[in-house]
Amino acid sequence: MKYSKIAVSLLSVAAAALLTACGNQQSSSEKKQFSWSTGAELSTIDMSKASDTISYDQLRNTMEGLYRTGKSGKIMPGLATSSTVSKDGKTYTYTLRKSRWSDGSEVTAKDFVYSWRRTVNPKTASEYAYLFEGIKNATAITDGKKPLSSLGVKAVGKYKLVVTLDRRIPYFKNLMAFALFFPQSEKAVKKYGSKYGTASKYMLYNGPFVQKGWTGSNLSWKMVKNKYYWDKKNVKVDQINWSVQKTPATAYNLYQTSKLDAFSLDSSQTKQLAKKSGFQLVNNGGTAYLQYNLQKDKNLANTKIRQAISMAIDRNGLCSTLGGNNKAAKTFTASGLMHVDGQEYTSGISSASETYNQYNPKKAKKLFKEGLAELGKSSITVSILADDTDNGKKTVEALQSELEQNLGNIKVETLTVPFKTRMARREAGKFDIMLSTWIADFNDAISFLDLMTSSNTRNYGKWKNSEYDSLIAKSKVTASAIERVKYLQEAEAILLKDEGITPVYYMTTAYLIRPSIKNVYNDNLGGWQFKYAEVK
Structure with a gap:
């Protein structure tokens, strides 16, 4: 999501x-x-x-894949009737049930192979291709360095699918319940061409x-x-x-x-x-947040300006305005999404890194003045882009009022547009600040944190931090579950302290x-x- x-x-x-x-x-x-x-x-x-x-x-x-998601993200049966995993955790073998497409033709293991290859194909330009990372050769294929045929997935007869990984993926079964990994009919894709979907x-x-x-x-x-x-x-x-x-x-x-x-x-x-x-x-297992376009707006590339914007936001007041049961967010990863040894994941993130995501208008104004001085400016103008939904409009109106009141020398313009229009502007980089929401695709913090690596196609604001990238990379190769969580929490602390994004609220919908x-x-x-x- x-x-x-x-x-x-x-x-x-x-x-x-x-x-x-x-x-x-x-x-x-x-x-x-x-x-x-x-x-x-x-x-x-x-x-x-x-x-x-x-x-x-x-x-x-x-559509349906190997598995489905049930209540609270529980994995339920789909097309896989059984599965085996090798001792090293790098090879998965699935036996598929007999099933059919809506035209009556058979769904086979080849439909999975075709679908996965199509998604990682650089020509498809899938924004989600990064989720295939860890499947053998997937990253090299999306980088254009290896052929599609080298992807670690193959059909053995009609009803057996074998997946080979470069490394263990702790959340691999959860990924298989996500629609990105469902089969596609090659016949349909070729028949409809550019009209497909x-x-x-x-x-x-x-x-x-x-x-x-x-x-x-x-x-x-x-x-x-x-x-x-x-x-x-x-x-x-x-x-x-x-x-x-x-x-x-x-x-x-x-x-x-x-x-x-x-x-x-x-x-x-x-x-x-x-x-x-x-x-x-x-x-919803999601977080509403502000994404800054650091490439387009040099004012927002100033860390103190971003920190000031974050500290000028009364998140509790905003949640009250929006209604529902939304809660003020201090982290990017949604609260309650992931638990480690009985502890909620976000509780292990350094509290110091959350400082700039708490309401403090006095400190916000001081940081803003310091940021303006570093930029050599007396004031700045920024625009906030959002969907033209009830929540979108109310949120940007509240942000406009709070930022102008609490920071002083800032003019905030708001732009609310239809969802499809916002997506187009997002992908074209046509925004200063964008009100975004992210809902986890599976119950793991990496579903959030992967987005902000410098190479991720969804990092629309182009925030970069080499230490962050390194920690996320380490989390993907370590065999230790304890080390993995430690790397993720350290990376998120860096993101929050630098205000690579500004978390606003954890999403709950009535x-x-x-x-x-x-x-x-x-x-x-x-x-x-x-x-x-x-x-x-």
Whole structure:
């Protein structure tokens, strides 16, 4: 999500007319269906190119890999019926069950090999290719130094997949439940060419549902039960109607008239509806943070300026404004994501490194003046980019007010744009400060910390620190679990002290889900799972 993986959930007025009422009084002859909402436009369903939670919500329910994620990130069975691991932990052998694509053709081990090679292929330019690091030759392939055929994955017959690693990967099983590692149909990719994954009809699916009706730009679509899914007997819902909305009040009105069955709440709704049946608080395993464009804005390249900005933010006050159960963040890694010998991972990060991520307007103003003096300036202007969602708008408005009030000689401009537009600006480096969110792809701090290495494609602000890079590299090769965690915590301490990014809050979202919708669950990594959903 894990966004950046963005975890928001709402529905647009334009899409409202297209929603099919769930109708809690469905007869046995009617379709079992319900309507769900998401907070931003769907950008792609090409798993090699997807990079956000909205896309991955579609993929985790229309596609399937070796495993699935269950409640609280628990690993559940997928296409792998069994697996073995070599004594040195570097070779995994999976036996696959017989299954089919949505056109009736077989899913085989070759589909995994093709999918993985496609993602690490430099020509694909996958933002997520770095997650293949550790699989034999993956990094050399993405660097253009070795051929795709050298990737450490091979098919042995139709139903056996063998994966070879360069080193042990402690979280490898968790990776296999992430949609990036699911199979893809080579036939479909070649048939649709550049259109692959850009609309519902330009795909083949092998998961519980098949997507229908998404054209690539519209704000409503649906998931329909996949008649070829190997475990279709346990899929109890015929159809899920999806739409996009950015207006919470409209979503609630649709909910009240049974035209919408689930939506995320804004701050006022969270307070008003907390005792209503169907109210849920979901821990997203994510962090909202500020990313600074150090390459574009030389003012922000000054460490004291970044530290001052961080200390000028009243995170507790902001969380109160946003509602829900968000908590002020002092670390990049989400709180509660990872535990080591019974201790929460973030508790082992040096408290001194968190100093600059606590509200202290007096010290913030002093640091800001020192930073301006180092720059030889009396004032600066910065712009904050964010999504045009309710949370996005409220957050940047609060930041604008606090920074200008607490720092003095700074002018803060705000720019809120549609999600897809923000992603485009992010990738083009067209921002000063960007409000981002990241949801872990699996339950490990490396899912966050990898992002800020100097070579990572998702390090959009181009922050660099050689000691940080070295510690992350050491964490990946050590055979000691204790040493590994130590390296990760030391690296995060460097990131926090230097304000490579500024953590703002740990993400928890409040939802209202119609009580008649059963067995829908969130994996606490920002993802909704509908395989076992029922309408009672």
